[in-house]
Amino acid sequence: DVYKRQAYIFEALLPFYTISPLHPVTTFTTLSEFNIVKLIASMALVGFCLYKAFIKNNAAAWLGICALLSILPVLHLVPLTIDNNLFHDRFMTLGLAFMALAVVAIPYDKYIAKFTLLRPAVTTGALSVLTSFWICLASLAVYNILPFWQSDLTLWHWAYKTYPEDKGAQYSYYQGLYADGQYRKLIDEIHDTHDLDEGLSVSIQIVYANTLVTLKDPEGLDYLEGIVKIMPNFHQNESDPRNALIYSDIPLSPVQVAGLYNSLS
Secondary structure, three states: OHHHHHHHHHHHHOOOOOOOOOOEHHHHHOOOHHHHHHHHHHHHHHHHHHHHHHOOOOHHHHHHHHHHHHOHHHOOOOOOOEOEEOOOHHHHHHHHHHHHHHHHHOOHHHHHHHOOOOOHHHHHHHHHHHHHHHHHHHHHHHHHHHHHHOOHHHHHHHHHHHOOOOHHHHHHHHHHHHHOOOHHHHHHHHHHHOOOOOOOOHHHHHHHHHHHHHOOOOHHHHHHHHHHHHOOOHHHOOOOHHHHHHOOOOOOOHHHHHHHHHHHO
16 A cells, blocks of 8 residues: 555655656556665655655645645545556646646755855755756657557557557457457457457457447457446346446447447447
């Protein structure tokens, strides 16, 4: 859980180090040197902000506290499910605004004057170089990553190549190929990645079946009918058929089920 809580905090320090629609839990919580460094840096930042805010009544530190409060609902202090994602970048929108204000509010001249090991000019120059390096790194990351967000296909192809074993990335990439009309490539990707004899997940089966139906392959109908046979009888629950579907053993959303019956018809 401590890894989950520090993810957003380190994201505030380096908001461009992992810009992606996916942040798989296993990747970001395994014991590694980088994850340990992130944990130490995040906890040190929180401790410093608490000390400067409550003991020194520092304005920049209070803004940092505001940033923490703005992401409190997603810090995993209470159970919160966001699929296999450890965190979502979009939840940092308000928090990063407070962080930006905090950075501006820091009295740099006051701290530079206290740093007597080096001359003030050298300290100021080092701070300027560090800030410039941070800005260049952020700009380079944005320049390289922005093209991936041109469409669903480019976005999820990037996520799929980064995390090829992630089921969400697989499904979204296949759905992007289908929406783009790349049916043959979609079929080849599924054949190369999955063993059809061992079976496909239900969501990927739907995409695969829809592709076969689009190509007028009669096997697509067999797939669709097979999925319907294993579906729970959610439609027989007159009080709340939507919840009967959502809490069933079949991990499909109502929209996916609607698409399934539409394709079958």
